[in-house]
Amino acid sequence: MKLIILGPPGSGKGTVSERLAKDFNLLHISVGDLLRKEEKKKTELGKEIKSYIDKGNLVPHQMAVDIAKKAIGKKKNFIFDGFPRSVDQARSIEELDIDAVIYLDVQEKEVIKRLSGRLLDPVTGKTYHRQYLPPPKGIEKRLVHRKDDTPKVIKERFKVYHRETEPVIMYYQKKGILKKIDGDGKPEEVYERIRKAVIKIR
Ligand code: AP5
Numbered sequence: 001m002k003l004i005i006l007g008p009p010g011s012g013k014g015t016v017s018e019r020l021a022k023d024f025n026l027l028h029i030s031v032g033d034l035l036r037k038e039e040k041k042k043t044e045l046g047k048e049i050k051s052y053i054d055k056g057n058l059v060p061h062q063m064a065v066d067i068a069k070k071a072i073g074k075k076k077n078f079i080f081d082g083f084p085r086s087v088d089q090a091r092s093i094e095e096l097d098i099d100a101v102i103y104l105d106v107q108e109k110e111v112i113k114r115l116s117g118r119l120l121d122p123v124t125g126k127t128y129h130r131q132y133l134p135p136p137k138g139i140e141k142r143l144v145h146r147k148d149d150t151p152k153v154i155k156e157r158f159k160v161y162h163r164e165t166e167p168v169i170m171y172y173q174k175k176g177i178l179k180k181i182d183g184d185g186k187p188e189e190v191y192e193r194i195r196k197a198v199i200k201i202r
């Protein structure tokens with residue numbers, strides 16, 4: 001099964017993909033996570049990546065496509081999280097024959113709440129939320145915020161989302177493979193809606 005999950009910043013793409021990957025035996029490919037991993041190495045490439053992410057801009061088209069394609073390797077069961085993020089990126093993976101695109105529909109007001117309370121565990125890579133998805137006891141001290149989760153950068157990420165990524169929704173709708181899912185509600189409720197939709201795809 002070849003899936004894509006699309007949605008505004010903070011809509012829950014990562015949270016949902018992590019569980020889908022486990023339940024349906026899919027490789028979870030978050031281009032954002034892969035870029036942050038490269039950034040941490042502090043290589044020349046890492047420094048370049050940082051300059052885009054810190055401003056809330058997309059990294060160059062070819063860089064994102066190369067990272068995504070390399071990550072799949074020969075795998076036939078995967079979920080792309082936050083990729084493609086532009087119609088050009090979507091066109092460049094036509095040959096992959098994606099089965100379905102899950103679009104997480106969440107109001108901007110709600111995702112801002114989600115982003116401002118997000119906590120990351122640098123040890124396991126897991127994401128929590130101060131209020132909505134509290135971390136297990138004993139690890140609170142090591143949790144960090146993402147650098148692009150500041151009000152100024154969030155604003156820019158939304159601008160980029162409306163301009164570059166929203167047209168991707170229409171692109172896949174025209175192909176007849178878009179599954180719009182109501183992303184409002186508790187993490188468990190949202191996940192259940194998606195799980196049911198994915199079972200039908202299989
Ligand atoms: P990326 O890391 O993909 O960021 P994003 O798209 O802005 O999305 P987020 O990861 O912030 O949110 P999410 O939807 O995964 O939500 P999460 O599950 O964490 O990209 C970062 C940057 O990398 C981009 O700005 C760009 O520079 C670059 N980049 C990435 N891909 C690229 C590409 N293809 N091309 C070019 N550049 C690219 O959830 C958020 C919070 O909400 C968490 O705290 C979570 O616990 C909580 N939560 C989740 N679900 C719920 C729920 N139902 N109710 C309440 N809280 C919830």
Ligand code: MG
Binds near residue numbers: 014082
């Ligand atoms: Mg994410």
